[in-house]
Structures are given as C-alpha cells and as structure tokens.
Amino acid sequence: xxxxxxxxxxxSNCANLKDKTQNVVDEHGFDAxxxxxxxxxxxxxxxxxxxxxxxxxxxxxxTGSNPPEAELKDYIQERL
Amino acid sequence: xxxxxxxTWVVEALGLTGAPRAAVHFWVYDTLKILTLLVAVxxxxxxxxxxxxxxxxxxxxxxxxxITGYLLAALLGIVSPFCSCSTIPxxxxxxxxxxxxxxxxxxxxxxxxxxxxxxxxLPGVVGIELTALYAVSGIAIGMTSGFVLNKAGLDRxxxxxxxxxxxxxxxxxxxxxxARQAYVEAKDIIKEIVPYVxxxxxxxxxxxxxxPQAIVTEYLSGPLGVFGxxxxxxxxxxxxLGVIPVVESLIGKGLPVGTGLAFMMxxxxxxxxxxxxxxxxxxxxxxxxxxxxxATGILIIGLLFNLLL
Numbered sequence: 301x302x303x304x305x306x307x308x309x310x311x312s313n314c315a316n317l318k319d320k321t322q323n324v325v326d327e328h329g330f331d332a333x334x335x336x337x338x339x340x341x342x343x344x345x346x347x348x349x350x351x352x353x354x355x356x357x358x359x360x361x362x363t364g365s366n367p368p369e370a371e372l373k374d375y376i377q378e379r380l
Numbered sequence: 381x382x383x384x385x386x387x388t389w390v391v392e393a394l395g396l397t398g399a400p401r402a403a404v405h406f407w408v409y410d411t412l413k414i415l416t417l418l419v420a421v422x423x424x425x426x427x428x429x430x431x432x433x434x435x436x437x438x439x440x441x442x443x444x445x446x447i448t449g450y451l452l453a454a455l456l457g458i459v460s461p462f463c464s465c466s467t468i469p470x471x472x473x474x475x476x477x478x479x480x481x482x483x484x485x486x487x488x489x490x491x492x493x494x495x496x497x498x499x500x501x502l503p504g505v506v507g508i509e510l511t512a513l514y515a516v517s518g519i520a521i522g523m524t525s526g527f528v529l530n531k532a533g534l535d536r537x538x539x540x541x542x543x544x545x546x547x548x549x550x551x552x553x554x555x556x557x558x559a560r561q562a563y564v565e566a567k568d569i570i571k572e573i574v575p576y577v578x579x580x581x582x583x584x585x586x587x588x589x590x591x592p593q594a595i596v597t598e599y600l601s602g603p604l605g606v607f608g609x610x611x612x613x614x615x616x617x618x619x620x621l622g623v624i625p626v627v628e629s630l631i632g633k634g635l636p637v638g639t640g641l642a643f644m645m646x647x648x649x650x651x652x653x654x655x656x657x658x659x660x661x662x663x664x665x666x667x668x669x670x671x672x673x674x675a676t677g678i679l680i681i682g683l684l685f686n687l688l689l
Contacts, residue, residue: 308657311465313568340468340660347544349434349473351466364433365557366564 301332301379306346306353306363309338314352317366321354324372332376383412403589410581410625414501415574418621421500422569425459426562430553432459434470438477449483450526454519457490458499461565463572464654467491472661476543482530489674490522493649498620505628506640513685514641521645521677528673529666537666576622584625588632596633605639606682610675613646620648637689642682649674 303321307314318336325332337343346353350364354372356379387409391401437456444452460467467488474484494515502511529535553561600608627640655667662670 308465308468310463312572313564314465316568340472340657341539341541343469344472344476344541344661345544347473347476349438349470351469365561368560 301330301357301376303332303334303376304353304355305334305336306343306348306355307336307338307351308340308343311351313366317352317354320366320369321372321376324369324376328373328377330376330380383409383416386412399589401589403585406588406625406629407581407585410505410584410628411578413504414577414581414621414625415570417501417504418497418573418577419566419570421497423562423566425496426565426569427558429459429461429565430558430561434460434473438470438474438479441474441483442477442479444483445480449480450486450523451519453483453487453526454490454522457487457522458494458515458519459496460487460491461569463569464492464657468657468661472541473543475538476541480530481535481538482526484526485529485670486522486526489525489649489670490518492651492654493522493620493645494518495620498624498648501621501624505624506631510637510641514644517641517681517685518645518649521649521674521681525670525673525677529669532669534666534669537663537669539661539663541661573619573621576619577625580618580622581625584627584629587626587629591629591633593633596630596635600630600639601634601636603683603686605636606642606679606686609639609643609682610646610679613643614650614671614675615652616647617651617653618647620644623647636686638682638685638687641685642678645678645681646675649678 303325305314305318305321307317314336318334322334324330325334343351343353346355346360348360348363352366353363354361354375356376359379361375361379387405390408391405394404396404441449441452441456457467460470471484471488474487475481499511499515502514599605623644627635627644630643631637631640650671655671658667658670
C-alpha cells in the first residue's frame with residue numbers, strides 16, 4: 301500500500317507525522333511506502349484545509365490531526 | 381513577580397552593573413514572561429480551535445456577504461494557526477469553495493499580522509491601548525486591502541486549480557482528543573517560535589542596554605521613519621512575537637508609536653518566504669498588488685498614529 305502524508309514544507313507537525321508513520325511501518329513490518337507531499341496545490345486538489353492529511357492508497361483517512369503511533373498502526377492494519 | 385525576581389537574581393549572581401545589567405535583566409525577564417504567556421494562550425486557543433475546524437468556518441463564511449464576510453474573515457485571521465504553511469491551505473480551501481475573493485484576501489492579510497498570542501503578550505509589553513490600536517488597525521488594513529484588491533478585479537490572477545472534496549468523516553472529538561490536539565499544536569508552535577522570541581528579546585535587550593536614546597530620537601523619529609520602518613520590515617522574516625521585544629525597547633528609547641506599530645506590522649504581515657509560497661497559487665501581479673496594498677495601509681496607519689499620538 302501507499303501512505304501519503306500531505307503537509308507543506310515548514311509544517312513541523314506534518315514532518316513529525318511522516319516520521320511516526322515510517323516508524324510504525326518499520327516496526328511492524330507493514331508492506332507500505334510512506335511518502336510526503338508538500339505542494340500546497342496538491343493539498344487543495346485533495347480538499348485538505350487542515351494539515352496534515354493522511355492518505356492510504358486513495359482514501360483520505362484523516363486530516364488536521366497528529367495521532368499517536370498506536371492509532372496510526374490501527375489505521376494501517378485495518379486497511380492491509 | 382517571580383520572573384522579575386529571578387531576572388534580578390541572575391544579574392546579581394553575575395555581578396553585572398550598568399548597561400550589561402539592564403540588558404541581561406531585560407533578556408531573562410522578557411523571555412520568561414513571553415514564553416509562559418505563550419504556552420498558556422496557545423494551548424487554550426488550540427483547544428477552542430478544535431471546535432471550529434476550518435471546513436466548518438468555510439461553510440459558515442460562504443453564506444455571508446459584504447461587510448460581515450470581511451469582518452469575519454479578519455477575526456478568523458486572528459485565531460487561525462501561526463504558520464503560513466497552515467493558513468495557505470485554509471486560504472485555498474476558501475477560494476475553492478467560492479468565498480468572495482476580497483474576503484479570502486482579508487483573511488490572508490490579517491492572519492500573519494495579528495494572532496491571539498500577540499494580543500496576549502502585547503499588553504504587558506506596550507500597554508493595553510497600543511495593543512487595541514494594533515488589533516483594530518490590523519483588522520482595518522486587512523478589510524480594506526481585501527476590498528481594494530477585489531474592486532481592482534485582481535481575482536483573475538489566482539491560478540486555476542480544482543479544489544477537491546476531502547471525504548473525511550470528521551467525528552466529534554472527545555475532550556481528551558481535543559486536549560491532545562491542542563497539546564501537539566502548542567508543542568509544535570512553541571518549538572517554532574522559541575528561537576524567534578529568544579533572538580528578538582536578545583536584540584531588544586541590546587537596544588535596551590546599549591543603544592543611546594539620542595540615536596533613536598534623532599534618526600528614527602521623523603515622518604520618514606515610518607517609510608524606513610516599512611522598507612526594512614517587509615523583507616524581514618520573523619514571527620510577530622520576535623518583533624515585539626525589539627519594538628518594546630525602541631519605543632522605550634523614544635521611537636514614535638506609529639513608527640513602532642508600522643515596523644511590527646510590516647515584519648509580520650509581509651515577507652519574502654511567504655511570497656514564495658503564494659507564487660504557487662497566485663500570479664506575480666497579484667502578489668505585487670497585495671504587497672503594495674498592505675504596505676500602503678501600514679504606512680497610512682503609522683503616519684496617522686504619529687500625527688495623533
């Protein structure tokens with residue numbers, strides 16, 4: 301699967317979410333690529349107003365929050 | 381106050397006297413005072429903000445017209461998050477939702493210029509009257525700029541894009557989730573602004589301790605001072621909270637209030653990095669017009685206050 305974190309450069313919360321997601325993926329050996337998309341126009345095209353946006357494949361799972369790793373793990377596991 | 385005593389203790393312990401003593405005292409006291417206030421306010425507002433997600437505000441704004449829309453956009457700009465990395469997606473979302481162009485520009489102008497943290501820190505530093513003046517004139521500049529840019533038909537310079545529909549279900553968060561979100565946000569913001577505050581207070585401390593009053597009253601106090609303040613302020617990129625201590629010391633040294641306000645506003649409202657981000661969504665004609673309108677508004681406010689106060 302492909303996990304995309306939408307967050308413009310300069311948003312440290314977004315960078316932090318990406319790192320946490322990567323941790324979770326590594327720790328549990330999930331088969332997932334974690335990417336970050338920083339282009340604000342892309343964010344707009346995805347309809348994101350509150351950063352960061354968290355997308356798994358083509359599903360926007362949540363926006364505007366930075367949940368703990370345990371919660372991220374659940375989101376990913378549910379969609380494997 | 382505890383911070384006052386602590387700062388005095390520090391300068392005593394270092395055995396400082398004269399100008400260095402004044403400078404270090406200022407630096408310790410102001411840093412502590414500003415950071416403590418910030419933590420409290422940012423957490424509090426972050427918590428309240430979870431009740432007003434931007435999507436909700438956008439929907440609310442889209443039903444409003446003319447003056448109400450402009451005023452609400454300005455107020456929204458005050459409580460919007462700090463980083464332009466957060467305000468630009470909100471701005472785009474509003475544009476995409478068909479909110480009138482002028483209203484969205486008002487939001488974009490006010491957002492970096494005034495924020496709730498500055499409004500809480502400022503009264504302790506420059507007094508309540510000046511804080512109120514700052515807020516009211518900032519809102520006035522934002523509303524006027526939005527209105528003028530709209531009248532000039534500049535909305536054609538916004539680049540076209542399709543604003544998507546994010547089909548995220550937003551559940552009503554629990555109190556614990558709200559608190560967590562406010563905590564994460566506060567931590568994030570504090571991390572981001574601490575360097576600006578420390579450097580800003582440091583500069584303020586140097587001015588406070590070492591710059592002779594005569595220099596300020598002689599060179600910075602004429603009507604030209606306001607132009608100078610804006611010219612210097614626009615390219616500088618820092619957080620409003622980093623500028624406050626600098627302006628505090630300059631006003632203490634006799635800088636006219638209008639010039640101080642103009643400097644603070646121009647540093648906060650306009651900056652080169654912000655223009656770079658905006659370039660992705662606006663053509664340069666609009667960015668130039670936006671900068672010129674806002675800078676003119678700030679000049680007028682600065683000159684006006686120097687004349688009246």
